Amino acid sequence: MNIEAIPSTEAQVAEAARPRDREATRQRLLVAARALFAEHGYxxxxxxxxxxxxxxxxxxxxxxxxxxxxxxxxxLQGEPTIRRIIDGDPAGLAGRLAEYAAWRMHHDPESRILRSLEYSSGDPEIKILMRDRLRTAVIDPLAAALDGPDAHARARTATALFLGIGRMRRTLGPEAPTPADVERLTAMFEACLRA
Incomplete structure (x- = not known):
């Protein structure tokens, strides 16, 4: 008898008794990771x-x-994106982006995972993930919604405006936006997105 094959911990006993199901195990790992990352940070x-x-x-x-x-x-793939803001009438895109940016001046990200991502941004592994997340969740969808030349460059500029607002909120703390803030932000997003 191979003594190493005998389960020695409760978790190993439970795992040995559980039928093998790759997708179920993968989902359990994702659920556990999401909860732990949200609670403790990366x-x-x-x-x-x-x-x-x-x-x-x-x-x-x-x-x-x-x-x-x-x-x-x-x-991160399962976390919210700004797709709901991008989708819709192209003529109102700058206004929708401005309203969302103004909301972000006063609130942390809606998702606890995205908050964790913001606070862990110094980690080298996280920097790579943040770069990829920024491209796939913000820049690329925004560029796809724009007509005309240099759509990707215009999307990057608008994204830089978002990043600046997030940095300001983290540094100075949340501030309630005013109607004038929304007007100014709308003008800034219009300038960023203009072909």
Whole structure:
């Protein structure tokens, strides 16, 4: 009898008794990671914590996601984007972006995961994920909604305006926007998006 094959912890016993279902295990890992990242932030969560919470073997995190950063990237895929703001009448896009930016002056991101992403931005793995998230969730969809030349460059400029507002909120704290703020922001987004 191979003594190493005998489960030694409660989690291993539970895992040995559970039927193998790759997708169910993958989903449990995603759910556990989302909850832990939202509660503790990226840098304070370990792969061991995620595996324990999901009642899964720690090696499965690497098998299914490649790394903790890969798992975090997968969690980000399920988070809200500004697509709902971009979609709609193109003539009103600058105004919708301005209203959202004004709202962001006063509020943290709606998602606890996105807040975690903001606060973990110094981590080298997170920088890569942030860059990819910014491209796929903001710049590329915004560029796709624009007509005319240099759509990608115009989308990057509008995104820079969003990033500046987020940085200001983190540095100075939230401030309630005024109607004049929305008017100014609308004019700024119109300038950014103009062909």
């Amino acid at each position: 840098e304070h969560v370990t792969v061991r914590m995620i595996a324990s919470e999901a009642e899964a073997n720690i090696a499965l995190v690497c098998r299914y996601f490649g790394s903790k950063a890969g798992l975090f990237g997968e969690v």
